Amino acid sequence: MRLEEGSHPSTVSNAEWAVRGNRVLVGNVRREDLVFRKGRGSWLYDVEGNPYLDFLGGVAIHVLGHCHPRVTVAVQKQAQRLLHTSNLYYHEPQILLAEFLVRETFADRVFFANSGTEVVEAAIKLARRYGDRTGRYGLLGLEGSFHGRTLGALTLTGQKKIREGIGPLPGGFDWAPFNDIEGVVRKVTPETVAIFVEPVQGEGGVVPADPGFLRELRRFTRERDILLVFDEIQTGIGRTGTLFAYESFDVVPDILLSAKALGGGLPLGALLTTSQLAEYLPPGSHGSTFGGNPLACAAGLAVLEALFEEGYLPEGGQRIADTLWEELSSLRELYPEWIREIRGKGMMIGLVLPGRAVEVKDRFLREKVLVNATGPEVIRLLPPVNLSLEEIATFIKSADRVFASMGNPGGS
Ligand SMILES: Cc1ncc(COP(=O)(O)O)c(C=O)c1O
Structure with a gap:
């Protein structure tokens, strides 16, 4: 596929744009010298017109690929009708999207924000307000987890490198081992009010939770009146085979967090919970100017409708x-x-290598295939659920060349 008319190759190359970008952008992310102009389905096109097979999907955003026609049209129509009202009023896309989520999940109520980290913050606040009645405030994250970059979410995150150099961090947070119920029990104190878990740890290297661990965690948290929060920001919206991963583990959380793929490329996060727990966020206790804005919600509704109507959910994907x-x-x-191992769930896949994952990622890039390295040992694949057989074959051929070219894992 070539770039269409109107999006013809730029006279400025990838490298030239990257130099300009480096001059004016904060260098908080290590970027490839690649400048994308267009996306369609599983493919991205750079400013020079080169196609790339996208197995990263904007980091777990494009569960239906780039610019799915239903999402694009929904955004276009909404952009002509109404862009923003504030949350002092209702608007239709937000109610329709909340109704959809309530119909398809355990939840009765939805709070919308603009990102994953913001709904993590909302859950922290809800949990603390819940615990306030009984003097409980302790929040437990799991080792290896990732919950976001704002202060509460990064403190909850079970990776030291994310928390370093910005202290003092808020108090009342601790971390317990993942997939180890006894380790969790040891870390719980009389103050603990909520435990956060990713059903499949994404940034931590695509590590699935053991179903038995989640079941035990549910039993234990119920006994102790501790809230169980599922961070499904990466695992949700059809990524792992069901709308949310909790369905396949058969463990119902008290609070579920969604974002990333939910907005189909627009910034959108959602906290889902029961009506009983929603009472702990009464008027004035929390808010967001943009959260759940008409454009993002129209896109989100189009994503969910497409997933169900095109047969990727409840199980086709x-x-x-x-x-x-x-x-x-x-x-x-x-x-x-x-x-060494292939792990994950559905379209959230980790290839576990003996090391040198960044070099493998770079070789995929030379093949014009986008993947990412989560640490030195894991290549993460997050392709769309509507991948074609031809695209799978293209990926496998590229991967074959990549690994053939790597030689012996002991060498360099
Ligand atoms: C499991 C999980 N939680 C939270 C976040 C943070 O989401 P955002 O980057 O939208 O703030 C991420 C992002 O990678 C994530 O994977």
Whole structure:
């Protein structure tokens, strides 16, 4: 596929744009020298017109690929009608999206924000207000987790490197081992009011929770009146085969956090909970100027409608994921010294390597395939659920060349 008319290649190259970007942007992210101009389905196109197979999807955003026509049209129509009202009034897209989420989940109520980290903050606040009646405030995150970059969410995050150099951090947070119920029980104190868990840790290296661990966690938290919060910001919206991963683990949380794919590319986060717990966020206790704004909600509604109406949910997306997993397993047989393990769920996949994941990611980039390295040992794949068989074949051929070119894992 070439760039269409009207989006013809720029006279300024990727490298020239990158130099300009580096001059004016804060260098808080290590970026590739790549400047994208257009996306369609599983493909991105840079300013020079080169196509890239996108197996990262804007980091778990594009569960239906780039510019899905239903999402694009919904955004166009909404942009002509109404862009923003504030949350002092109602608007239709927000109510329709909340109704959809309530209908399809355990939840009775939804609070909307603009990002993942913001709904983590909302959950922290809700939990603390819940605990306030009984003098409880302790929040437990799990080791290896990632919850965001604002102060509460990053304090909850179970990775030291995310918390370093910005102290003093807020108090009342602690971390317990992942997939180890006894380790969690040891960390719980009489003050503990909520435990946050990702059903599959994403940034931490695509590590799924053990179903038994989640069941035990649910039983334990219920016994102790501790809120169980599922951070499904990365696992949700069809990514792991069901609308939210909790459904497949058969464990119902008290609070569920969604973002990323929910907005179909627009900034949107949602906190889902029961009507009983929603009482702890009464008028004036929390808010967001933009949260759940008409444009983002119209996009979110289009994403959910497309997932269900095009047959990817309740379960169709899993079939495509199964095919990709089969192909990856065959690839692993060819390169067992490189692909030590394939882990994850649905279209959230980690290839566990003996090391050198950044070098592998760079070789994928030379193949014009986008993946990412979460640490030195894991390549993360987050392709859309509507991937075609041809695209799977293209990816596997590229991966074959990448691993063939890597030589012996012990070498360099
Ligand atoms: C599980 C999880 N929680 C929270 C976040 C933070 O979301 P955002 O970047 O939208 O603030 C992320 C982002 O990667 C995430 O994967």
